[in-house]
Amino acid sequence: MDDRSYQSAASADEADGSAEGVLSGIKVLDLSRVVAGPLAGQTLADLGADVIKIERVGDGDDLRTLGPPWVTSPTTDLEQSTYFQTVNRGKHSLTLDFSQPEGAEILRELAKEADVLIENFRTGTLDRYGLGYGDLKAINPGLIFCSITGFGQSGPYADRSGYDYLVQAMGGQMAVTGLPEGMTGAGPMRVGVPIADITAGNNAVIGILSALLHREKSGTGQHIDIALLDSQVALLLNSLSAWLNARAPLPRTGNDHPTAVPNGVFAVKDGHILIATFNDREFARLAEVLEHPEWATDPKYARSRDRLANRRELTRDMTEALSHHDKQHWMNAINNAKVSCGPINDMGDIERDEQLFERGMFVTLEHPVMGEVRVVGSPLKFSDTPVIYPKAPPLAGEDTETILKERLTLTDQDIQGLRAKKVV
Known part of the structure; x- marks a missing residue:
């Protein structure tokens, strides 16, 4: 394999954590799982934010086990899905059961000092534990609380769960993707990457950065409501505009563009x-x-x-x-x-592409247990505050003790008691 495809974190300063991104000093609690929310958290980490990923005690984020294929440890029998590596670099992992009173209190204490909280639980879940936006706003008026769900915080579908594939279907993506009618294999087709998740994650970042700017002016935070369905429908652009304005649905055209020829x-x-x-x-x-x-x-x-x-x-x-x-x-x-x-x-061609190499789009990160983990670099390029890659995707709970000791000044005995109750 061409050695050029391996590129370490952009500088020694970044590797040892001394580099600062544009969001340096911003503290983020990432309670989200799977793709959309974690992608938003990773983007903020790339920009220099201090991101704590809060995961379920035990196995952590469901995405860790969504394989094959796997990244395997060179020294242990531990394996993690390659999928998990795509949206979780740069974060510290704390495992926490906030359904228990002690766990909920830990989360409140962390939220007091946080700038941003990202969550993608079903609507109303955190409210049941006294951890909803209203509860945390009362103790931290400057908190920016970003909720990412399938269908949003309001409307008749608000209590439904929603995944990318379902939202591609409901949001029109599959109606405009696929071979034209009359061809063998014609019919609705999903996009091969989780496009609704990706767009919702990016929209969450846009919302969070906008809310941070608003807080600079007003001093107050706010609740951001991001829905996968909204994000997917907004992607339809000319396909939906053709219907809304001319009642002329654009047909599926396979590999041909619906309006530009050739x-x-x-x-x-x-x-x-x-x-x-x-x-x-x-x-x-x-x-x-x-x-x-x-x-x-x-x-x-x-x-x-x-x-x-x-x-x-x-x-x-x-x-x-x-x-x-x-x-x-x-x-x-x-x-x-x-x-x-x-x-x-194909994927091998992409890895060897000289343009992508020159643009720093392939990065190798070192993890103390998993060894080398290769990730796709950020597409964001800044002249003065470059993206940083200070940390490989963490193991579930690998930073629990450090966070509890440094952020909440808990003792070893305190932590041992919490572990005995499976709070952390």
Whole structure:
């Protein structure tokens, strides 16, 4: 394997924890599990926030066991899912049973000094333990309390649980994804990554950062209500706008763009490439490269709406033109003409991509038990306050004693008593 694909934390300062990100000094309690909430917490950690991940006593976050595949310890029989590693770097882990009075009190004490709390329990769960927004606001008026649920804190679905796949179905994603009607295999199709979870997590970060800015002005925190369904529906953009404004649903088009032509997968001599044009000027440049400059003035192809009406004929003509050379030839020629073109990469191709390597998108973190853990770097790039990677994804509860001693000044005897009752 190409050694270039291994990249350690960006600097020695970051590795030893001395670097500070843009959110340095912000304290976050991350009570969330699985994907959306943990992703939000990880993003805040990347930006320099001090994030404590509060997990269930015992196994911790459900995502730890959602495998295979696994990251395995080189020295023990311990294994953790590779999925868990994607959304939990940079955090400290405290296991806590807040359903017990002692556990709830520990959480309240931590919340007194916290800036942000993230949770994704079913609506009303934390209220039952005196840990809802109203309860914690009373002891910390500046607290920013972010709830992430399937359907939000209000509305007829508020008490339902909701996972990404379900929300992709209910939120229209599957209606616009998949092969066109009439083709073999046509029908609704989910997106291959948890797109609703990812978007909800990113929306949570936007909300939290906005609330932090508001607190700077007002001195008060607030409750942020993020729903996977809301986040998914907001992603529909032109598909939903076409219906809302023209009552014209855009059909499933598989690998073809519903409105921009040509924009999709094309066969070449040794495989396939992706070509994307979004205006008539780009198409004219593409036609020149394909040695058919007459297409730019052909009434069938000259305008975007003409190409859309004659998509099949244009695809046939382009496929014939592209068949004479291989992928590398066409990627060079088409990109040189300032038209978007690229390969269809698998995971190995992505790992070897020189652009991604140069952008620092692969990072190797060291964990004292799990050894090397490779993670995808943050897409956020700052000139003055770079993203930091101070800590590999933790084991469940690996920082429990340190947090209880340093944050709450509990003694060894206190902690031993809490462990005996399985509070921590």
